[in-house]
Amino acid sequence: MSDQTIPCIELNGKPIPFQAGESIMQAATQAGVYIPHLCHHPDVSPHGSCRVCIVKVNGRVKASCITPAEEGAVVESECDEIRQLRKRLIQMLFVEGNHFCPSCEMSGQCQLQALAYDLNMLDTHFDHFYPNRAIDCTHPDIILDRDRCINCDLCVRASAQIDNKQALSLGGRGQQTHLQANCESGLLKDSGIESQDKAMHICPVGALLPKNNHYPQITGERIYDKAPISEVGNVRPENHQGDQTKGPIS
Amino acid sequence: MKKVVIEPVSRVEGHGKVTLHVDDDGQVQEARLHIVEFRGFERFIEGRPYWELPLVVQRLCGICPVSHHLAAGKAIDQIAGVSQLSAPAEKLRRLMHWGQTLQSHALHFFHLASPDLLFGMQSEVEKRNVVAVIEAYPDIALKGVKLRKYGQDIIKAISGKKVHGIAAIPGGMNRALKPEEIRTLKEPLNDIIAWSKDAVDIARSLYEQNQPFNANFASLSTPYLSLVSSNGDWEIYDGNMRIKEPNGDIFKDQYPCSEYFNLINEQVKNWSYMKFPFLVEKGTEQGWYRVGPLARVNNCDRFSTPLAEAARQQFMAQSSYGLPHATLAYHWARMIEVLHCAEAIQDILNDNDLTSEDLKRDGQRQATGIGVIEAPRGTLFHHYEVNEDDQVTMANLIVSTTSNNRAMNESIRKVANDHLSGQTLTPELLNLVEVAIRAYDPCLSCATHAMGKMPLQVELLNQQGQQLDKITRSHTGEIA
Numbered sequence: 028m029s030d031q032t033i034p035c036i037e038l039n040g041k042p043i044p045f046q047a048g049e050s051i052m053q054a055a056t057q058a059g060v061y062i063p064h065l066c067h068h069p070d071v072s073p074h075g076s077c078r079v080c081i082v083k084v085n086g087r088v089k090a091s092c093i094t095p096a097e098e099g100a101v102v103e104s105e106c107d108e109i110r111q112l113r114k115r116l117i118q119m120l121f122v123e124g125n126h127f128c129p130s131c132e133m134s135g136q137c138q139l140q141a142l143a144y145d146l147n148m149l150d151t152h153f154d155h156f157y158p159n160r161a162i163d164c165t166h167p168d169i170i171l172d173r174d175r176c177i178n179c180d181l182c183v184r185a186s187a188q189i190d191n192k193q194a195l196s197l198g199g200r201g202q203q204t205h206l207q208a209n210c211e212s213g214l215l216k217d218s219g220i221e222s223q224d225k226a227m228h229i230c231p232v233g234a235l236l237p238k239n240n241h242y243p244q245i246t247g248e249r250i251y252d253k254a255p256i257s258e259v260g261n262v263r264p265e266n267h268q269g270d271q272t273k274g275p276i277s
Numbered sequence: 278m279k280k281v282v283i284e285p286v287s288r289v290e291g292h293g294k295v296t297l298h299v300d301d302d303g304q305v306q307e308a309r310l311h312i313v314e315f316r317g318f319e320r321f322i323e324g325r326p327y328w329e330l331p332l333v334v335q336r337l338c339g340i341c342p343v344s345h346h347l348a349a350g351k352a353i354d355q356i357a358g359v360s361q362l363s364a365p366a367e368k369l370r371r372l373m374h375w376g377q378t379l380q381s382h383a384l385h386f387f388h389l390a391s392p393d394l395l396f397g398m399q400s401e402v403e404k405r406n407v408v409a410v411i412e413a414y415p416d417i418a419l420k421g422v423k424l425r426k427y428g429q430d431i432i433k434a435i436s437g438k439k440v441h442g443i444a445a446i447p448g449g450m451n452r453a454l455k456p457e458e459i460r461t462l463k464e465p466l467n468d469i470i471a472w473s474k475d476a477v478d479i480a481r482s483l484y485e486q487n488q489p490f491n492a493n494f495a496s497l498s499t500p501y502l503s504l505v506s507s508n509g510d511w512e513i514y515d516g517n518m519r520i521k522e523p524n525g526d527i528f529k530d531q532y533p534c535s536e537y538f539n540l541i542n543e544q545v546k547n548w549s550y551m552k553f554p555f556l557v558e559k560g561t562e563q564g565w566y567r568v569g570p571l572a573r574v575n576n577c578d579r580f581s582t583p584l585a586e587a588a589r590q591q592f593m594a595q596s597s598y599g600l601p602h603a604t605l606a607y608h609w610a611r612m613i614e615v616l617h618c619a620e621a622i623q624d625i626l627n628d629n630d631l632t633s634e635d636l637k638r639d640g641q642r643q644a645t646g647i648g649v650i651e652a653p654r655g656t657l658f659h660h661y662e663v664n665e666d667d668q669v670t671m672a673n674l675i676v677s678t679t680s681n682n683r684a685m686n687e688s689i690r691k692v693a694n695d696h697l698s699g700q701t702l703t704p705e706l707l708n709l710v711e712v713a714i715r716a717y718d719p720c721l722s723c724a725t726h727a728m729g730k731m732p733l734q735v736e737l738l739n740q741q742g743q744q745l746d747k748i749t750r751s752h753t754g755e756i757a
Contacts, residue, residue, distance in 0.1 A: 127333075129332065129333075129336055129441065130329050130332040130333040130336070132329070162324060162325075162326075162668070164326060164666035164667050164668050165666055170326055170667075238326070238667060241328040241446050241447065241451075242328075242332070242443045242446055242451050243451060244437075244443070244451070244452070245435075245436055245437030245438075245442060245443050245444070245451060245452050246436065246437030246438045246442050246443055247437040247438070248437065248452075
């Protein structure tokens, strides 16, 4: 097959090949181009809920994780308009929860925080909601800190699609939406989730954390202290190599 | 007439307010330093996982966060069931704390207090700041800046940041030092020790050159509380409590920190958010005490390093009976501690344990942790209770400035009685009140001594609470 027959999209002015059925996000990832995202992970089905992966497709704003790549589509992922929209989305996520970065174990390794830095977010723009969210520390090995949860649903999908457990779910509606243990008691200790589950290792923030291995790195040596997320990608600490500055974009 | 003294609505950070209550004879019966800032740390850490404590509570302070970090660290060691850290972990913590004490003391003496001492307490406000010190005494100012920087460099090497880094984890530390980091820290050490020695000489000569005024100024004859090591050495990271009577007799020795709540209680007064700790056995009126550099130097039997020990002996020789009580001697004692920290840092940087990866111990989970440490400003208590799900259920923090609360009020009262003329408040008196407060190096002065123009208001009230006079200096230095 010659190059001319491979369908391509134009992403930020460069041709990016794709295979039939792939999303713009998948095509970009294959080509090593990072499109910011939070609720997307290549190992689980796309969700399209966080909207951080928005791009301009032939002039219209769409979520790249759920938009199929189409031959000849002109896609812009880093224009000022998109970056400004992304910043507003990140700001909304910050004010919707309670994000205390200074004491958070995921600070420096948090994808939400890293995107805020990458988008030059200097304030939250909107008024804080200051929601009253319960922390669940009942599990012997895991804590669920809903203050940090952005309701991205990644852990819910990972538990169902990879761990085959359905240990977690999103409950409530609207502003009351919250991550919950998918069991009668509603407590994490009864959910069946375990430390080695994929659901425990897919959170882009610090909502689900182990009860051991606290603050393993000092400031300056954490993932996003060394390089911005646009270079490193969405990397979990357990998958990060010590000196990695440009890893697999995921 | 009822006078509202505290306005919690106007919680202007760092706004110092003093009221002086005089009787019919014009004698100041009571002085009140009002602390109107409300923090609430003890409540909002409830429910959090206990291992977050060192990182949360260090945000109490930007000057001595390491003290809060390590006090909480000691407490969570106990909660993790670890009674003895590995030698490398303990040495890293000690090194970090020496660096912290060195930088905090250097900041206070050179940046905050030295303008008063070098230019005089009544010099014009425009002159009483570190910029003026740099212009008039560049050598002294530069040494002070570099001393502070060195202490910060140690903190950064261990925790990743000069302020609010990450170091203590339950049962140990999260990272060893690298050999190249140790080599870098060793390079300026000879200068650091020489400058520290100079700092002691400066503090001593400034104190001695204006005798007997300095010995009497804001001076109080009080008990002193501090940690000492098991053999009575000066100690800031661990050890047990010692309390000396004003005449030097020992009231309590090797009192276990885990039972601090039997030794100390706290009184609440309706005019300040800062509590008033007192020794239970002596009661609220007789049980107040002082903490900090003066307490530590007065309480210990010796320093473990030669230059600091020689300086301590010279310091103690100033008082032929009892203990040195001069409030302004805090500055001198503070610089002796700087010298000791510099010597101790030099010794420990030759210890190979600092690069060891044997950093963490485990144990059987406990429900309580009590971490007591000597912060630069004095003894610091962190007490936590934790439920079986690892969440904090109770926190009690007695910070150093709190222990000196009554003493600061009494020092202000003494200054006012010695220097108040009639029923009129003068800028000169306001200056003296400020110098008395600053000697204790309270957090208030850290937060507010912006270029020597600490916003301060002094009110003079009669026994009926009626205002006789009032004087205010704004942050711009204007007197009103």
